Amino acid sequence: MSEDIQSRVKSVLLKNHLREINADELGYDSPLVEFGVGLDSIATMELLVALEEEFKIPIDDQEITPQVLESIESISEYIAGKI
Amino acid sequence: MKTVNELFQYAVQNYGDSTAIIEGEKSVNYRTLMAMVGNLSKFLLSRGIKKGDRVAILLPNSIEFVSAFFSISKVGAVSVPINTSYKEQEVTFYVQHSGSTMILTNSELKPLADRVAVKTTSSVVVVKGDDPEWVYETDAKYTIDPINIEPGDEAIYLYSTGSTGKPKRVSRTHFNLVALADNHTETVGWSREDKILFTVPISHTYGFGNFISAVKIGAGVVTMGDFDRHKVLDILDKEQINIFPAVPVMLDVLAKTYLPRPIKLPSLKLVISAGAALGESTFRKFHESFGIYPRQLYGSTETGVISINLGEDIENTFKSVGQAVNNVEVRVLNQKGQVADVDEVGDITVKSPSMTSGYYGLVEETAEVFKNGYYYTGDLGRIDRDGFIYIVGRKKFFINVGGNKVDPIEVESLLLEYPGVTEAAVLGVTDGGGNERVKAVLVTEVGIEKTDILKYCKHSMADFKIPGIIEFRPELPRSPTGKVLREKLK
Numbered sequence: 001m002s003e004d005i006q007s008r009v010k011s012v013l014l015k016n017h018l019r020e021i022n023a024d025e026l027g028y029d030s031p032l033v034e035f036g037v038g039l040d041s042i043a044t045m046e047l048l049v050a051l052e053e054e055f056k057i058p059i060d061d062q063e064i065t066p067q068v069l070e071s072i073e074s075i076s077e078y079i080a081g082k083i
Numbered sequence: 084m085k086t087v088n089e090l091f092q093y094a095v096q097n098y099g100d101s102t103a104i105i106e107g108e109k110s111v112n113y114r115t116l117m118a119m120v121g122n123l124s125k126f127l128l129s130r131g132i133k134k135g136d137r138v139a140i141l142l143p144n145s146i147e148f149v150s151a152f153f154s155i156s157k158v159g160a161v162s163v164p165i166n167t168s169y170k171e172q173e174v175t176f177y178v179q180h181s182g183s184t185m186i187l188t189n190s191e192l193k194p195l196a197d198r199v200a201v202k203t204t205s206s207v208v209v210v211k212g213d214d215p216e217w218v219y220e221t222d223a224k225y226t227i228d229p230i231n232i233e234p235g236d237e238a239i240y241l242y243s244t245g246s247t248g249k250p251k252r253v254s255r256t257h258f259n260l261v262a263l264a265d266n267h268t269e270t271v272g273w274s275r276e277d278k279i280l281f282t283v284p285i286s287h288t289y290g291f292g293n294f295i296s297a298v299k300i301g302a303g304v305v306t307m308g309d310f311d312r313h314k315v316l317d318i319l320d321k322e323q324i325n326i327f328p329a330v331p332v333m334l335d336v337l338a339k340t341y342l343p344r345p346i347k348l349p350s351l352k353l354v355i356s357a358g359a360a361l362g363e364s365t366f367r368k369f370h371e372s373f374g375i376y377p378r379q380l381y382g383s384t385e386t387g388v389i390s391i392n393l394g395e396d397i398e399n400t401f402k403s404v405g406q407a408v409n410n411v412e413v414r415v416l417n418q419k420g421q422v423a424d425v426d427e428v429g430d431i432t433v434k435s436p437s438m439t440s441g442y443y444g445l446v447e448e449t450a451e452v453f454k455n456g457y458y459y460t461g462d463l464g465r466i467d468r469d470g471f472i473y474i475v476g477r478k479k480f481f482i483n484v485g486g487n488k489v490d491p492i493e494v495e496s497l498l499l500e501y502p503g504v505t506e507a508a509v510l511g512v513t514d515g516g517g518n519e520r521v522k523a524v525l526v527t528e529v530g531i532e533k534t535d536i537l538k539y540c541k542h543s544m545a546d547f548k549i550p551g552i553i554e555f556r557p558e559l560p561r562s563p564t565g566k567v568l569r570e571k572l573k
Contacts, residue, residue, distance in 0.1 A: 014515075015515045016514060016515040016516050017514055017515065017516075017551075031534070033534060033537060034533045034534060034537070034553075035551070035552070036520070036537070036549070036550065036551025036552055036553070037551075039537065039540075039541070039546055039549045039551060040484070040485075040546045040547055040549065040551065041309065041310070041546060042310065042332050042333075042336070042484075042485045042547070043485075043518075043520070043551065045310070045312060045336045046332065046335070046336060046516055046518070049312075049335075049336050049339040049340055049341070050339075050516075052339070052340065052341035053339055053341070056341070057341065058341045058342075058343060059341070060313075061311065061312070061313065
């Protein structure tokens with residue numbers, strides 16, 4: 001998978017949702033649930049629109065399962081399938 | 084009209100053929116809604132509900148929610164609406180604290196309601212979904228003997244979040260609710276031609292205030308459950324919605340949602356933003372996307388609607404929550420306790436015929452914020468020379484997650500129940516989007532995984548209360564007097 005997509009997903013997360021987190025703490029395979037991602041539906045929706053803005057793609061919320069939100073890797077895989 | 088029943092009767096008599104509620108493919112007019120209310124009232128009486136009893140409504144925004152509320156009022160009982168995102172422990176608190184003897188719910192939430200019922204000696208009645216115990220029979224005619232209801236009788240219990248560890252019960256009388264609808268509708272000028280989309284929960288004071296106002300004027304109430312951005316955009320378009328009450332984060336999400344083609348919403352004439360401050364980027368982006376500016380409304384569980392910004396110069400005054408609605412007085416008091424000068428910042432106090440008289444069982448807390456006929460909101464603000472109110476800060480200690488108020492003490496108490504957690508401090512931190520998030524700092528005596536804490540939280544509290552950020556520390560920073568220094572935990 002493209003390093004570029006993973007790096008951009010990480011930037012979106014750090015900029016919008018995990019501003020308090022040190023970038024080094026967040027690996028591409030880190031379980032995002034430990035950082036609170038996917039717990040709150042509104043926050044999840046904010047993440048999705050931020051990803052839509054970044055990648056200029058439509059995201060179908062129904063496709064966003066807990067598995068998609070597991071890690072930067074899994075989100076990137078989903079994005080790669082849309083581009 | 085001075086009671087909820089008279090308000091509803093007025094709507095039925097004057098707007099009987101108008102659409103009252105639209106829920107997905109289903110819709111009912113005011114006359115049918117009245118028949119449903121007569122039917123459910125009869126059922127409630129048959130199940131022993133009588134004047135003064137409390138009945139919990141654990142339902143999403145729906146035709147059945149509306150029928151339940153007016154039916155409970157019709158028999159003189161008190162409605163206790165409960166947010167459907169709450170977990171067992173939370174629902175148990177509301178049912179127990181309100182003294183509800185019955186829970187009206189749907190088949191999806193029945194298992195939760197059943198567990199609560201066991202602990203609270205209440206009964207559960209399914210009125211929506213699969214295998215309901217009560218069903219509206221269209222060909223049956225039900226009437227009940229009139230029950231004498233006074234304007235001063237209690238109509239609804241709503242709960243206010245504070246920093247006391249537990250939500251505070253706010254009772255509103257029939258008179259309060261009618262006054263709320265009068266004040267709001269006289270100010271905003273809605274009509275029976277309007278359709279209002281409710282994705283904010285009607286169980287919450289903000290949604291409820293708009294809902295009761297909509298019924299008073301015979302407007303169409305369009306309900307939907309959880310916020311779903313694509314569905315909201317679809318309904319706004321297809322149902323030609325005229326009025327849309329929302330919270331800022333919803334508006335932000337809608338404005339940023341990727342759309343292959345721009346959506347025009349020409350029917351939309353009032354977009355209301357409340358629950359949290361409306362940021363400039365959301366205000367402008369929403370206008371850019373849909374051609375209409377959101378307008379801020381200010382209210383509280385204690386008072387109902389306080390003000391709304393209907394000003395013509397919205398581009399320059401959008402940060403204001405507007406002028407006080409009809410019959411509501413707003414005063415800002417300075418540090419000396421005197422009425423502040425124009426633009427002088429101080430405590431925002433409110434006097435309204437729709438406000439409660441205090442918190443149930445909390446004498447001290449009531450005396451602290453209800454003084455000389457005014458409610459002290461805990462918000463700091465100023466009023467400009469045109470009467471526009473600006474909120475600039477708050478004295479109350481809570482976290483505002485997308486319009487949902489979270490009491491840090493309540494979350495700390497729940498976290499301290501987890502085995503091995505010896506100290507907990509909960510605070511709000513702002514994310515990159517400018518929204519508040521819950522952060523928990525924990526001291527533990529054994530090694531605990533974040534995922535275990537999160538799993539426990541998911542089970543014990545509504546999603547919006549779950550700390551998105553969890554940090555473990557060997558100790559909490561404290562002042563010499565032992566007070567946790569939350570600022571040092573940000």
